[in-house]
Amino acid sequence: MTNRQRSHKRRFPRTARFLRALPGHILLAAMLIFLLFPFYWTFVTSIKPQRELYGSTVTYWPSKPTFESYSKLFSEYNFIKPMLNSLLVASVTTVVSLTVSLLAAYAFSRYRFKGRKFFMTMFLTNNMFPTVLLLIPLFAIMRRVGILYTPSALILSYTTFTIPFSVWLLNGYLDDLPMSLEEAAMVDGANRAQAFLKIILPMLIPCVVATGAYVFMTAWNEYTFAVMFTNESNRTIPVALKNFIGQLGVEWGMLTAGGIITIIPVCIMFFFAQKRLVEGLTAGAVKG
Amino acid sequence: MHKKKFNPWPYLLIAPALITIFAVVFFPVLNAVLMSFQSYDLRRPSQIRFTGLANYAAAMHDSLFWQALLKTAIWVVVGVGFQFVFGFMLALLLNRKFWGRGVVRSISLIPWVTPGVLIGLMWRWIFDGNYGVLNDLLMRLGLIHDKIPFLAQQSTAFPSVILTIIWQGIPFFALMLLAGLQGIPEELYDAANVDGANAFQRFFLITVPSLKNTIFVTTLLRIIWVANSVDVIFNMTEGGPAYSTQTLSVYVFNKGNTLNLGYASTMAILLALALALVAVPYLKMLFKAQEESK
Numbered sequence: 001m002t003n004r005q006r007s008h009k010r011r012f013p014r015t016a017r018f019l020r021a022l023p024g025h026i027l028l029a030a031m032l033i034f035l036l037f038p039f040y041w042t043f044v045t046s047i048k049p050q051r052e053l054y055g056s057t058v059t060y061w062p063s064k065p066t067f068e069s070y071s072k073l074f075s076e077y078n079f080i081k082p083m084l085n086s087l088l089v090a091s092v093t094t095v096v097s098l099t100v101s102l103l104a105a106y107a108f109s110r111y112r113f114k115g116r117k118f119f120m121t122m123f124l125t126n127n128m129f130p131t132v133l134l135l136i137p138l139f140a141i142m143r144r145v146g147i148l149y150t151p152s153a154l155i156l157s158y159t160t161f162t163i164p165f166s167v168w169l170l171n172g173y174l175d176d177l178p179m180s181l182e183e184a185a186m187v188d189g190a191n192r193a194q195a196f197l198k199i200i201l202p203m204l205i206p207c208v209v210a211t212g213a214y215v216f217m218t219a220w221n222e223y224t225f226a227v228m229f230t231n232e233s234n235r236t237i238p239v240a241l242k243n244f245i246g247q248l249g250v251e252w253g254m255l256t257a258g259g260i261i262t263i264i265p266v267c268i269m270f271f272f273a274q275k276r277l278v279e280g281l282t283a284g285a286v287k288g
Numbered sequence: 289m290h291k292k293k294f295n296p297w298p299y300l301l302i303a304p305a306l307i308t309i310f311a312v313v314f315f316p317v318l319n320a321v322l323m324s325f326q327s328y329d330l331r332r333p334s335q336i337r338f339t340g341l342a343n344y345a346a347a348m349h350d351s352l353f354w355q356a357l358l359k360t361a362i363w364v365v366v367g368v369g370f371q372f373v374f375g376f377m378l379a380l381l382l383n384r385k386f387w388g389r390g391v392v393r394s395i396s397l398i399p400w401v402t403p404g405v406l407i408g409l410m411w412r413w414i415f416d417g418n419y420g421v422l423n424d425l426l427m428r429l430g431l432i433h434d435k436i437p438f439l440a441q442q443s444t445a446f447p448s449v450i451l452t453i454i455w456q457g458i459p460f461f462a463l464m465l466l467a468g469l470q471g472i473p474e475e476l477y478d479a480a481n482v483d484g485a486n487a488f489q490r491f492f493l494i495t496v497p498s499l500k501n502t503i504f505v506t507t508l509l510r511i512i513w514v515a516n517s518v519d520v521i522f523n524m525t526e527g528g529p530a531y532s533t534q535t536l537s538v539y540v541f542n543k544g545n546t547l548n549l550g551y552a553s554t555m556a557i558l559l560a561l562a563l564a565l566v567a568v569p570y571l572k573m574l575f576k577a578q579e580e581s582k
Contacts, residue, residue, distance in 0.1 A: 021384065021386070024381055024384060025386070027377070027381060028378075028381040028382070028392070031374070031377070031378055031381070031396075031458075032392065032395075032396060034455070035396055035398070035399055035455065035458065035459065036395065036396075036398070038399075038407075038410045038411065038414060038455070039398060039410075041410070041413070041414060041421055042406075042410050042413075045413065053419070054419060058419065058420075058421055058424035099304075100304040100305040100308060101305060103301045103302070103304060103305065104301060104302040104304070104305035104306070106301060107297070107298040107299075107301035107302045108298075108302070111295070111297065111298035111301075113295065113298040113299070116298070119302060119306065122309075123305070123309070126309060126313055127509075127512065128512055128560075128563060128564070128567055129313060129317060129560060130515070130516045130537060130540075130556055130559050130560050130563065131516045131518065131537070132516065132518065132537050132540040132541055132544065132552070132556045132559070133317065133320055133540075133553075133556035133557065133559065133560050134312075134313065134316050134317070134320075135540075135541070135544060135556075136320060136323070136540070136544050136549050136552050136553050136556060137316035137317070137319035137320040137323060137549075137553065138312070138316050139544070139549070140319065140323070140328075140549060141315075141316060141319060156311075156312050157312065159308055159309075159312055160309075160312045160313050163305055163308060163309060164309070167305060192297075217401055220403070221401075221402070221403035221404065221405075222403075223403065223404055223405045223518075223519040223522075223523075224518045224519055224522075224541065228544070228545075237403070238403050238404075238405040238406070238519070239405075241403075241405050241406060241409060242405055242409070242523060245409075250413075252413055252419075255409060255413075256410075256413070259406045259409070259410065262403060262406060263398070263401065263402050263403070263406065266401045266402075267398055267401060270394075270397060270401045271394050274394065274397060274463070278463055278464065278466075278467045279467065281464060281467075282464060282467045282468060282471075282502060
């Protein structure tokens with residue numbers, strides 16, 4: 001405990017301290033309600049029976065909660081199909097991005113070579129191209145090459161933003177690991193590759209996992225490319241969700257049930273990865 | 289000292305990433321530039337040919353283009369501005385010690401990991417004119433008497449989508465700034481207390497300067513993301529009613545959907561240039577600040 005906290009304790013007994021913190025707690029509670037209410041509402045909508053959904057009065061908890069929407073989602077609407085498509089696209093994007101980015105980040109962090117700064121800046125500025133600027137030529141190119149409406153089209157287009165971002169993050173993590181670690185191993189007769197695999201990689205694993213989680217999430221959530229580059233058979237979750245908006249109106253029960261199912265996996269991943277991820281992002285912020 | 293030999297390894301290591309980026313970013317951007325000089329409409333494939341600056345001239349005379357550019361500016365300034373203010377507030381609130389802090393931090397992150405489509409659709413349902421919960425809440429509180437079709441009328445549609453993007457961006461700022469706050473040494477505040485600084489002085493003389501770099505990078509990232517975002521607006525209003533929520537990104541996306549790729553590319557390039565106009569001075573300032581701090 002620091003001196004400051006100790007003197008704090010003496011001056012303010014328990015209740016006084018609580019009262020002092022109260023306005024902050026109230027403000028925090030208000031912000032949390034604002035941030036979380038939409039999810040509560042989405043969930044409540046997903047377990048309302050059809051009749052209550054479009055009733056004359058709005059209810060804040062269903063009189064008869066039902067998971068009908070969820071079962072219909074999988075039986076009638078075959079929601080498992082877009083889930084598998086999303087899983088495939090997001091997993092391959094993650095593996096591809098991590099592999100090529102890790103190699104590049106290692107080179108940037110451990111070698112000093114001609115053009116290093118130029119190439120690094122190139123990867124950095126890459127983040128700035130508007131999605132829609134890439135969307136249109138990529139659409140034309142994929143159409144010409146004949147991979148439009150295949151998962152490869154999506155995976156390739158996702159690497160446009162996942163690779164630069166991963167290179168940036170991983171480079172930051174690698175810079176934090178001292179070179180002396182590998183040098184010690186190399187003095188003992190290991191070559192560079194062995195030193196990397198045996199010393200650096202194990203220490204880097206949590207950071208690689210955090211970066212991977214970020215890549216997976218962006219690929220899992222992406223809509224703009226997905227809606228242009230997929231068709232009925234390989235559409236991903238975001239497109240499938242949008243398709244609940246039909247000519248005859250919106251099926252809110254289905255849509256919200258699908259939404260809840262979509263965010264559960266990314267939420268779980270993020271609770272585990274967030275600490276490292278924020279470290280990496282802020283390390284980048286300090287170094288630029 | 290041995291003579292420096294050429295080492296091919298770093299180049300081989302960056303090659304896979306570099307080749308991919310060339311294929312999926314630089315080559316397409318080059319294509320977009322070429323397309324912007326053509327009348328490239330996939331509905332009329334026989335008429336594809338170079339037309340010089342015709343698309344750019346058309347954009348200059350397109351009142352919807354100018355309107356979309358203005359909407360983009362408002363969307364970014366108001367959206368990112370409020371995200372930053374509320375995000376900073378949330379970061380400060382989460383930086384205090386209280387029971388259950390870890391859990392609260394984690395769950396306040398959820399909007400950030402939610403897909404843009406779902407965000408757009410969730411809020412579309414909240415704003416709904418017939419069954420929307422916002423109308424119900426406002427009526428229960430006695431603030432309004434008749435239901436407001438938030439997304440269906442021009443006066444309320446744009447503020448509604450802006451509120452949604454603010455909601456989306458708060459956690460990102462909170463998270464990044466919170467990490468920055470935790471890196472500020474406690475001694476700085478102790479010294480300020482000894483000198484009799486009040487809360488405002490501590491905030492503006494210690495907290496803000498210490499977070500300068502984090503603030504720079506996070507706002508720049510958000511400006512780029514928000515300016516480029518299509519999914520939230522498209523899933524709430526598709527740019528309507530009467531183009532009142534059509535930012536430049538959404539306009540390009542809508543044009544792309546009608547397969548007029550030449551004109552869409554032109555506007556996408558203009559959007560990229562507008563963004564560069566903001567980002568380049570911004571980055572220069574950041575690099576300068578870093579040089580000074582070295």
